Amino acid sequence: MKKIPMTAKGVEKLNIELRHLKNVVRPKIIYAISESRKHGDLKENAEYHAAREEQAFCEKRIKEIESKLYHAQIIDIKNILFTGKVVFGSTVDILNVSTGKKFVFCIVGDxxxxxxxxLISINSPIARSLIGKKILDTVSVNTPSGIIKYKILNIRYI
Structure with missing residues (x-):
């Protein structure tokens, strides 16, 4: 599997969720399963089956997060040389040329x-069109409703 680009904030958010699942949610589920077993026949015990189903969802999410963290390529914007171009992790102020509406996007992992x-994915059409461009460049983005042109007003590396 190839590396998954992520910001340092995104990795920290996943680590917090993983710790919560392992240290809070998992023990609660284990306790619920052990308590529901005390109520007799497991075949007709709705509490037991609900707890087991919750356990399956929790374990699946834990494995999913661990896999993402294992394959994560952490890109810390603070360690990138500022070239004046849009890169992964940069925050971009853009203007819809036809409507005059302004948007602010930060380019992050999926x-x-x-x-x-x-927060827009690095793989989204708008992010792909912005990557490598500079302030005052105009980009065209293919959307279901047609081509939309955006002008880059500002690039921040925060």
């Missing part, structure tokens, strides 16, 4: 992306 919070 697992970190959250469009509502201004």
């Amino acid at each position: 697992d970190e992306s959250n469009f509502k919070n201004g």
Whole structure:
């Protein structure tokens, strides 16, 4: 499997979730399973089956996070030479040329992306069109509703 680019913040967020799952959620589930076993026949014990199902989801998520962390290529924007170009981890202010609407996006890994919070995936069409460009460059992005042109107003490395 190839390396997955992630920001240092994204890795920390996954580590926090992993610790929570292992140290809080998993013990609660184990306790719920042991308590539900005390109620008799396991075939008809809804509490037992619900706890086992929750355990399966928890263990699957733990394995998923561990795999992502194992394959993560941590890119810390603070360690990158600032070339004045859009790179992974940079925050970009852009302007929709036709509507005049401004947007602020930070380019992050797939697992970190959250469009509502201004975090876009490195693999999204808009991020791919911005990578390597400079302030005042105009980029064209293919969208389902047609080509949209954006002008880069500012690039920050935070």
